Amino acid sequence: MKKYSAIITDMEQQIADESIKQGQKLPSVRSAAKQYGCSISTVIRAYEELERRHTIYSIPQSGYYVVEKAGSTKADTDDKAIDFASASPDLNVFPYLDFQHCLNKAIDAYKYNLFTYGDSKGLEKLRLTLASHLANDQVFTTADRIVITSGVQQALEKLAKMPFPNGKSVILVEQPSYDIYLSYLEAEGLPVCGIARSASGMDLMELEARFRSGGIKFFYTMSRYHNPLGTSLRVEERKKIAELAAKYDVYIVEDDYMADLGHEHTFDPIYAYNTSGHVVYLKSFSKIIFPGLRLGAAVLPESLIDIFHTYKNYADTSLLSQAALEVYIKNGMYERHKHKIYRQYAPKIGQLIQSLDRYDERGMIELARESAGIHTMFKLPRTVNLESLVSRLAAREISVVTSRNFYLSDYLERDKFLRISISRARLEQIDEGVKAIVKETRRANS
Numbered sequence: 001m002k003k004y005s006a007i008i009t010d011m012e013q014q015i016a017d018e019s020i021k022q023g024q025k026l027p028s029v030r031s032a033a034k035q036y037g038c039s040i041s042t043v044i045r046a047y048e049e050l051e052r053r054h055t056i057y058s059i060p061q062s063g064y065y066v067v068e069k070a071g072s073t074k075a076d077t078d079d080k081a082i083d084f085a086s087a088s089p090d091l092n093v094f095p096y097l098d099f100q101h102c103l104n105k106a107i108d109a110y111k112y113n114l115f116t117y118g119d120s121k122g123l124e125k126l127r128l129t130l131a132s133h134l135a136n137d138q139v140f141t142t143a144d145r146i147v148i149t150s151g152v153q154q155a156l157e158k159l160a161k162m163p164f165p166n167g168k169s170v171i172l173v174e175q176p177s178y179d180i181y182l183s184y185l186e187a188e189g190l191p192v193c194g195i196a197r198s199a200s201g202m203d204l205m206e207l208e209a210r211f212r213s214g215g216i217k218f219f220y221t222m223s224r225y226h227n228p229l230g231t232s233l234r235v236e237e238r239k240k241i242a243e244l245a246a247k248y249d250v251y252i253v254e255d256d257y258m259a260d261l262g263h264e265h266t267f268d269p270i271y272a273y274n275t276s277g278h279v280v281y282l283k284s285f286s287k288i289i290f291p292g293l294r295l296g297a298a299v300l301p302e303s304l305i306d307i308f309h310t311y312k313n314y315a316d317t318s319l320l321s322q323a324a325l326e327v328y329i330k331n332g333m334y335e336r337h338k339h340k341i342y343r344q345y346a347p348k349i350g351q352l353i354q355s356l357d358r359y360d361e362r363g364m365i366e367l368a369r370e371s372a373g374i375h376t377m378f379k380l381p382r383t384v385n386l387e388s389l390v391s392r393l394a395a396r397e398i399s400v401v402t403s404r405n406f407y408l409s410d411y412l413e414r415d416k417f418l419r420i421s422i423s424r425a426r427l428e429q430i431d432e433g434v435k436a437i438v439k440e441t442r443r444a445n446s
Contacts, residue, residue, distance in 0.1 A: 003038045005336045007046035010036075013343055015055065015066055016093065026056060026064040053097045082433040083424040085399040087227070087374060093344055095289065098333045099324060104322035113323070122148025122297075126326040128423040130283075130297055133329055137259055138272040139281050141299045147308065150317045152257055152284045154295040156181055158252030158311045159189055159218065159253055159280065165303045166249045168217040172210055174202070174346070176406030178227055178255070186409060194411045199231050199368035199377065202239050209420035211248040218251035218280070223270050223287075225258040225379060227404050228419035231347075232370070237271045246276035251304075257284040257296075258373045260338045261345060277301035285325065287374070288338055293321055345374055348422040348430060352376065355434035378437065380416045381445050389418075389444040396436050 012029060014020040027035060032043045047064050048055045056064050113123075121127065127143035134141060149155040162170060171185060185192045194201060195210060198353035210216060221241070224232045233241075245252045254270045271281040281299040290336060295317060300308055328334050356367055356378075366379035380386075386402050393400055399417045418437070 002332075003036070003048070004042045004046040005332065005341075007032070007036055007038070007043065008049055009336055009340050009343070011046070011050060013340060020066055022066050024066050026066065026194060026397075028063060039121055040356075072161075081287075081397040081399070082429045082436075083399050084418075084420045084422070084433060085401045086424040087421045088423065093341060095328075095337050097241045097335065098337065099289065099328060100260055102324040102327040102331070102333070103320065105327045106320060109327070110319070113319060114395055118319045118322075120147075120309065120313055120315050122146070122317065123319060123322040123326065124314075126322045127297075129326050129329050133334075134281075134283065134297075134299065137256070138268045139283075139299060140272075141281075145300050145302070145305065147300060147312065148317055148322060149296045149297045149298055151286060151294045152255060152298075153180065153184075154312075154316075155280075155282055155296060155298040156220075156253070156255070157184060158308060160185060160188070162311045162338075163305050164217045164307075166217065166251065168215045168250070170215045170217055172214065172219040172250075173408070174214045174221055174226070175408065175411050175413075176228055176403060177430040178222070178240045179405040181220070182408055183405070192408065194408050195227070196413060197226070198415075199229055199366075199379075201234060201237055204237065205432060207241070208244055208248075211250045213246050216248075216250045218253050219245075220253045220255065220267070222257070224256055224410075225261060225375065227375050228401075228403075228417070229368060229379050230371030230373060230376035231368045232267065232372070233270075235268075238268070239273045242270050242273035242279065245270075245278040250278065251301075252279045253282065254279055255282045257282065259283060259286050260288050261342060261373045271299070277303055280304065285382065287333065288341060289325075289328070293325070294318075296324055301402060314395070345422060346372075348425065348427055349373075351375065351427060351430045352420065352422060352434060355431045356438070359430075359435045359438040364445065365438065374421050376420050376422075378418040379422055380418065380441060382416055384416055384441060384445045386444075389440055392440040392443065393436065398433055398442070400437070 020026070026032070029040050029043045029047065033040045036043065047056065054067055056066055124143065126148060127146045130146055131141055133144050164412060169191050171190060171192045173182065173192060173194050174197040193214070223238055225231070241252060244250065252274070256269055269277045269281060279300065280301065283297045285293060285295050353367065353369060356365060364381060368376060370380055390400060390402060403415060403417045406419070407414050422430065
């Protein structure tokens with residue numbers, strides 16, 4: 001990350017958390033250069049960029065000041081309510097001005113393309129940019145194997161319904177897993193079965209047995225920052241899954257929807273270990289930019305490209321949104337914003353673990369210490385009455401999501417847990433929220 005970008009990110013974070021107040025004067029260029037250990041010209045470049053974004057303004061012979069905005073700088077929220085339920089990103093860190101700039105640039109650059117329906121594969125320039133972008137995650141591919149979809153959900157639905165070259169029909173899913181996808185599979189009456197995954201991973205011998213004799217078309221997995229567990233598969237697990245896929249002609253659908261929300265720079269997805277063309281890699285942009293953008297990318301093996309296009313045979317994603325995303329990534333804004341998001345979320349997960357250690361002296365609630373991203377799971381004793389617990393927490397204005405919908409309806413070996421999302425909870429609320437959860441869990445357990 002370039003030095004001037006790091007200065008911009010740090011300044012924006014300090015302004016967002018009000019370490020630097022609205023209207024406050026920023027350090028002089030010389031003082032900032034000393035503070036950040038860089039040249040004066042680097043600070044000037046960072047300040048000019050912040051000024052261009054209308055974050056700060058300059059007064060000749062005086063210095064730079066933070067822009068004062070009408071109303072609150074924060075999104076309208078109930079100061080008392082603690083939201084551990086919502087999985088959508090924090091409204092206060094959306095890159096509105098950056099993306100507005102990219103939209104304007106996109107309109108100028110692609111004004112003639114906007115009068116066409118576009119390619120069902122997606123905007124070619126975006127696919128070329130993504131081929132380079134994905135290489136940072138060890139996903140090496142070409143633009144012709146990337147398809148832009150209306151969010152990852154659309155890709156998952158197409159894959160579930162289309163036939164695969166292996167001639168098999170059963171979809172294998174982790175349990176617990178992504179609740180909306182599980183609901184979709186059951187509502188459509190598609191053949192689906194589950195395999196247990198816990199914070200410590202999964203039974204690879206059982207997985208091999210399923211691959212060998214279960215008629216599995218594909219195995220759906222979240223290798224990184226699993227929803228709802230918050231954990232990632234170990235290297236040996238990712239390598240073994242790639243090996244088994246090739247050995248038993250089973251495809252892997254790897255949903256790396258939160259790839260950009262962590263610090264695991266050395267994390268290689270299952271896709272990187274598979275050389276037989278049995279892995280579909282899915283990437284989402286909604287957790288970093290805007291959920292309403294509804295843009296995702298599917299990296300398909302050669303064997304699936306033609307059949308996938310017969311199921312997605314028309315352009316159904318906004319050409320303007322694709323063009324703006326291409327500008328956003330290519331200009332380095334995406335990378336900078338990714339670091340900003342991580343710097344906000346990582347302390348929240350840290351606080352969550354610290355608070356649970358403080359208040360749950362009896363070790364009644366189990367927590368995966370390696371959780372990251374925006375989710376983690378509070379595993380509860382089986383004797384806890386979940387309905388009573390949720391009701392008591394709601395009375396305290398604390399919202400949570402229970403384990404109920406993260407399993408297939410006929411899957412019996414369920415854990416009781418709360419899925420805790422930290423994206424909308426403010427850092428200063430987390431300690432209070434965890435204390436209340438521990439207290440009410442004791443009551444619900446008794």
